[in-house]
Amino acid sequence: MKHYFLTTAFALASTIFAGKLYVFDKKNTIFVANYSVFVTILILFYSLFALSLLRYGGFVDKIFLTLFALSPFIIGKFVSYKLINLFTYMQFAIILLSMIFVVRLQFAN
Amino acid sequence: MSHDFELIGREKSKIAVLLFHGLTGSPFELKKYGLYLHSQGFDVYSYSLPGHGHNIRDIKAVKYSDWLNCAFAQFERLTAKYEQVFVSGLCLGAVLCLAIAEKYGKKVAGVLTLSTTLYLDGWRMPWYSFLLPIGLSTIMRYYYIYPECEPYGIKNEKTRKVIKKLLEKSEVAADNFPMSCIYELLKLSALVRKNLYKVTSPIVIIHSVEDDLASKKSAEEVYKKVNSTQKDLILLNDSYHMLLYDNEKEFVYQISSQFIKSQINIKNDSKINILNLNLGV
Numbered sequence: 001m002k003h004y005f006l007t008t009a010f011a012l013a014s015t016i017f018a019g020k021l022y023v024f025d026k027k028n029t030i031f032v033a034n035y036s037v038f039v040t041i042l043i044l045f046y047s048l049f050a051l052s053l054l055r056y057g058g059f060v061d062k063i064f065l066t067l068f069a070l071s072p073f074i075i076g077k078f079v080s081y082k083l084i085n086l087f088t089y090m091q092f093a094i095i096l097l098s099m100i101f102v103v104r105l106q107f108a109n
Numbered sequence: 110m111s112h113d114f115e116l117i118g119r120e121k122s123k124i125a126v127l128l129f130h131g132l133t134g135s136p137f138e139l140k141k142y143g144l145y146l147h148s149q150g151f152d153v154y155s156y157s158l159p160g161h162g163h164n165i166r167d168i169k170a171v172k173y174s175d176w177l178n179c180a181f182a183q184f185e186r187l188t189a190k191y192e193q194v195f196v197s198g199l200c201l202g203a204v205l206c207l208a209i210a211e212k213y214g215k216k217v218a219g220v221l222t223l224s225t226t227l228y229l230d231g232w233r234m235p236w237y238s239f240l241l242p243i244g245l246s247t248i249m250r251y252y253y254i255y256p257e258c259e260p261y262g263i264k265n266e267k268t269r270k271v272i273k274k275l276l277e278k279s280e281v282a283a284d285n286f287p288m289s290c291i292y293e294l295l296k297l298s299a300l301v302r303k304n305l306y307k308v309t310s311p312i313v314i315i316h317s318v319e320d321d322l323a324s325k326k327s328a329e330e331v332y333k334k335v336n337s338t339q340k341d342l343i344l345l346n347d348s349y350h351m352l353l354y355d356n357e358k359e360f361v362y363q364i365s366s367q368f369i370k371s372q373i374n375i376k377n378d379s380k381i382n383i384l385n386l387n388l389g390v
Contacts, residue, residue, distance in 0.1 A: 019252065029256040029285045036253035036288075037237050040244045076247040081170040081289065084251045091248055 002056075002106050005049035006099055012042040013095040020088055043072045050098065057105050068098035112137035113156045116147035123192040124218075124373060127183055128155040129202030132226070132294055133257075133286055135162050138199065142353045145362040151369060152191070156183060158201070160290070169251060169289045173297035180205040181212065188216060195369050197221035199353060200322070201294055204301050207331065211307040219372045220312040221365050223352045225331055226323040227298045229291065231350065233260070233321035245292045253288040262321055262350035272354065305334035312337045313368045315361055317348040341368075 016039060023035050050069035054062050067074075071094045079087040112135045126146050128139045136143075136155035143153040159179050160171030187194045195218050196206040203222035210217045229241070235255075244253050257276060263269040312335055316328035325344060332342040343364060348355035 024252045029254045032252070032254050033256055036244070036249055037240065040237075040240045040247070040249050040253070043247055043249070044240070044243055072247040076245075076250070079248050079251065081251055084248065088248055 001049065001052050002102055005046075005053055005102055008042060008045045008049055009095050009099045009102075012039070012046050013092055013099070015039050015042060016088065016092050016095070020085075020092075046095070047072060053102065053105070057108070061105060064101060068094065068101065071095075071098075111157060111162055112140070113162075114140060114143060114153075116143055116153040118147070118150065118152060122150065122152045124150070124195070124369065125152045125154060125187045125191040125193070126195045126197060126369065127187055128153060129180060129196070129198030129205045130155065130158065130161070131198075131200030131202055131224075132290060133161065133168065134200070138351070138353060139202075141358075142197075142362060142365070146366060146369070149366045149370070151195075154183070154187065158205075169287050171290065171293065173293040173300075176201070176205060176293070176297065177208055180209055184209050184213065184217075188213075193218035193373065195219045195221065195372070197223065197365060199223045200226045200350065201297075204294070204298055207301045207305065207308060208297070210310050210312070210335075211301065211304040214307065214309055217310040219368060220308070220310050220337075221368060222312070222314050222328075222331065223361065224316060224320055224323060224350050225314060225327045226294065227302055227327035227330060228323060229295070230324045230326060231320050231322040232324075233258075241291075244288055245295070250288040250292050255286040255288065255291070257285050260321060260349060263355055264319065264347065264349045265354070265356050268354050272351075302330065302334075305331060306336050308335040309337055311339040311368075311372055313341045313343065313364065315343045315345065315352060315364065317345045317350070317352060317355075317357075319346070319348065320350050322350045 019035060019039060023032060026032055047069045050065055053065050057065070072091065075087050075091050114136055128136070128143055130136050130138050135157055139155050143155055147153045159175040160168035184194060184196065196209050198206045203225040204227065206220050206222055207225070210220045244250055261269055261272050261276065263272055314328045314331050316325050318325050328342060328344070332340060345352065345357045345360070348357045352358065352361050
């Protein structure tokens with residue numbers, strides 16, 4: 001399950017980063033729409049896989065995993081159009097952190 | 110480019126109709142409807158809602174409270190000038206009409222809602238619409254754009270071609286829906302749904318059974334929950350979402366005009382009754 005999480009998190013981080021740089025501002029709205037749907041599906045799986053890892057680690061690990069799983073929705077709660085760039089890079093950073101955290105968890109076990 | 114209009118008669122009218130356009134639309138979509146109502150003797154007003162009418166990027170920064178405040182301000186301005194003010198709107202505009210009726214109660218002479226969008230559950234919704242709650246709750250709501258596509262809310266194929274060309278030029282409305290404004294519409298709809306019981310003004314709800322954006326569930330819920338003593342639900346069979354441009358547009362115009370006239374007559378009748386009571390008749 002950790003491998004699934006790491007793969008999904010890597011794909012999500014990459015698509016958000018690439019999307020921000022090359023896709024989201026494109027004028028081809030159909031392509032942007034399809035790309036955004038793909039990212040949304042990755043967010044769904046990222047959260048589900050993070051929750052599925054709750055059976056590993058101690059109490060503090062479980063709290064962190066829950067926060068990682070909910071991070072897209074917590075960030076979504078506070079995001080605004082003016083601060084979209086900041087929150088996007090924050091989301092990107094949190095996904096990278098979650099990957100490091102899960103790798104650490106893997107070695108700890 | 111602004112499509113705002115004010116249709117004011119030469120003789121001072123006591124009746125005003127305030128029209129609200131739909132999501133990503135403009136008052137252009139209400140122009141013919143407004144002209145018809147004006148020809149029936151009413152003063153008609155319609156203005157662009159915040160975030161509409163200029164750059165599509167503007168709409169991403171708008172909150173539903175901006176639309177509400179704008180609608181309330183326009184209504185209050187007209188109530189200071191006219192004896193009776195009717196409100197009518199399409200899609201988002203219909204939801205705003207309900208919000209006005211909830212806030213101002215009997216001050217609203219009558220409400221005409223067209224293609225009320227309390228839920229986005231029409232048959233044109235894409236296969237991935239089940240992902241909407243996730244998209245709306247994350248940063249993706251500022252990136253996802255739902256492209257306007259066939260049938261553009263119009264069943265009549267000739268009209269559809271014309272609207273498609275206009276949309277491509279982005280002259281009269283945006284050719285896509287940013288998810289952030291769908292998010293704001295759904296938040297507004299949830300608020301309006303909660304307070305529907307406060308609506309007591311006479312109301313006519315017009316909706317198409319084949320509406321491609323919002324199924325008739327929205328109209329039925331309004332009909333069921335409002336507390337108006339006079340309420341009518343009219344379901345059309347030969348139109349999609351854009352009722353004012355589709356096959357039954359003349360019927361919609363006529364029903365609207367008849368409804369407003371009937372409310373003026375009722376008000377006049379009640380004046381006569383009060384006079385009779387005072388005279389002890």
